Amino acid sequence: MDDDSRYEAIRSRDERFDGVFFTAVLTTGIYCRPSCPATTPKRVNVRFYPSAAAAQAAGFRACRRCRPDTVPGSPEWNARGDAVGRAMRAIADGVVDREGVAGLADRLGYSARQVQRQLTAELGAGPIALARAQRAHTARVLLQTTDLPITEVAFAAGFASVRQFNDTIRTAYDRTPSALRASERGAAAARGGPAGDVPLRLAHRGPYDARAIFDFLALRAIAGIEEVSGAPGARTYRRTLDLPHGSGIVEVDESPGQAGARWLPCRVHLTDLRDLTTAVQRARRLFDLDADPYAVAERLAADPALGALARARPGLRSPGAAEPEELAVRAVLGQQITVASARTLAGTLVAAYGKPLPAPSGGLTHLFPEPATLAEAPLTELGMPEARRATIRTLGAALADGALTLAPGADRDAAEQALLALRGIGPWTAGYVRMRALGDPDVFLPGDAGVRHGLARIGADRDAAERWRPWRSYAVHHLWAGEPSPTDRED
Structure with a gap:
């Protein structure tokens, strides 16, 4: 975009660009999000910045009306x-x-x-x-x-x-x-309970298919570290987090509680409040809240094969991972078995090797096992072939010693190559980890059974996926969403 097109975006108060750029007004010294409802300033008085930090560094302060610091990430x-x-x-x-x-x-x-x-x-x-x-x-x-x-x-x-x-x-x-x-006293904003409990609103842009993502997470929820309660449309997802300064629990509601809201209600419970930023970012990655559904729909909805699926679910997201290392282990457990079987195996693993929480919270009792623990574990409780157990130990060792890095900011290509170099890990596992743990929006899984069935259902072959770049991860979820039941995954 050039500055003239940015100005047109703020004149139309286009929410698509919230978080993509920020607009500052010379006469007021305030910076805003593009969709700010305030009167549009004259073009000559407007400056544009690629980040809130840049606007602040230039001497502008945040608008109290549109709160530009709370927009979805770019x-x-x-x-x-x-x-x-x-x-x-x-x-x-x-x-x-x-x-x-x-x-x-x-x-x-x-x-x-x-x-x-x-x-x-x-x-x-x-x-x-x-x-x-x-x-x-x-x-x-x-x-x-909080108080x-x-x-x-x-x-x-x-x-x-x-x-x-x-x-x-x-x-x-x-x-x-x-x-x-x-300034917030007496306002409608919810206030926290005990120290360490923080209520939040997790903003997103554009349409959001909350039902699909809650279905996806509920189907895969692991006993002890995850739980989903409530009826469809009003569910709450809860999970434990292993954070830099302690443990935490994040709760996210399916319904925002008001029509047209562009956010999901969230509550974070922390043993150390220094972990708040990290906990919020992990929740955002899990729920794919920083995606651009407009750009995804522009490419996928116009496709002759996938278009009908994409148009039917314009807000479909590609879930990430709250704990990338955990996701990698879960991917290995899910090789060549059903989703339900993989969930059962993961629950057994958590019960045997997970770290107990300081105090249980409902069905949440543990943190996922640490990589170093899995690297030395016999894993006989899983009832799996020794070759598969050896793969989990090898993966745990690679994560523990830094040979494999899946943290935010990791190099996706390097991580995928490191995964493929481990015995027992093939293209499906590496691709699935890249898609979810590393948040890559452009991963296709041609060997996945659900993807193959989905392609057959829309009358396409794997070559059609080249038309779906750079949003192939979302195309995979559209293909999965049409499946009548969980299918085997292949590696």
């Missing part, structure tokens, strides 16, 4: 596999807060100077500014949804000092932390 950075895309995914996961810029650079395989230069060139802000903008948003959420003392909010949000926290909040929101908290 689908471009989530889809891209280059250094900038990988860096943005890692920053969103809190890597800079935990490991600094040097840690981010080491994960990417670049020098800190190269990372700084590339991010500044494309996003108008370096890694520290991007992380600071994210911390400011986390702090606002904690200020307005934590302001000093504790500062450190929970990732700030190194209270002074830095105060300065950043004033710059971003033109208010002191106390004033920002007071």
Whole structure:
């Protein structure tokens, strides 16, 4: 897009571009999302920025009406596999807060100077500014949804000092932390319960087929670490999270509770509030909330073979993974067996080797087993052939020693090659892991039984998938969604 087309987007208040770019107004000193309902400013007074951090660095503060810091993440950075895309995914996961810029650079395989230069060139802000903008948003959420003392909010949000926290909040929101908290008093926003419980709204853009994604997750929910309750249309998905500073539980509701809402209600329960940003990002990846359904539909709905399926479900998403290493193990367990059988095996694995929660919560009792634990486990409880058990141990060892990296920001091509180099892992497993654990929107699984059946049903062959780039992962889910029952998966 050029600036003229961006201006047309804000004149029409086009929600498709929320999070893709930000608009700032010179006369007011405020930056907004493109769909802000305020009066459209004159073109001469408008400037455009590729990130909220860039707008803040230029001296603009967030609009109090449209809250531009709460928009869905840019689908471009989530889809891209280059250094900038990988860096943005890692920053969103809190890597800079935990490991600094040097840690981010080491994960990417670049020098800190190269990372700084590339991010500044494309996003108008370096890694520290991007992380600071994210911390400011986390702090606002904690200020307005919990009763934590302001000093504790500062450190929970990732700030190194209270002074830095105060300065950043004033710059971003033109208010002191106390004033920002007071502005929400008496509002309808839900407030948290005990310390560590945070209610949230997970924003998404465009149509969202919540029923399909809850069906997908319910079918695969593993006893002890996941559960889905309620009737279709009003279900709640809950799962445990193994986070950098402790454990957590995330709950997401199927229904937003009001017609036309572009968000899913969420509650996060943490043993350490410093994990809030990471927990939220993992939930967003699991539910594929940063996708661009308009771009997906533009390609798939126009296809002569797949078009009818795509037009029938314009908001279909490609679920990611809350725990990428867990997903890789689950993919191995699911080789050449039904979804139900794989779920049973995973439940047995959790019961035998999972780490118990400090206190059970409903049906949630454990964290998924750590890779190092699986690397040394006999796994006889699974009743699987020794070759398959050996594959799980080999996978666990590769994840534990860093030979295989699936963390946000990992190189997708390198991860796939590392997976294929492990004995017992073939193209289906590597592709499935790439699609879900690494969030790649362009993975096709030609050897999958459900995909083959789906292709036959629409009268297409595997060559048709070339027309579906760069959204083949979504095409796979459209093919799966038409299946009458869970099918065998093949490797």
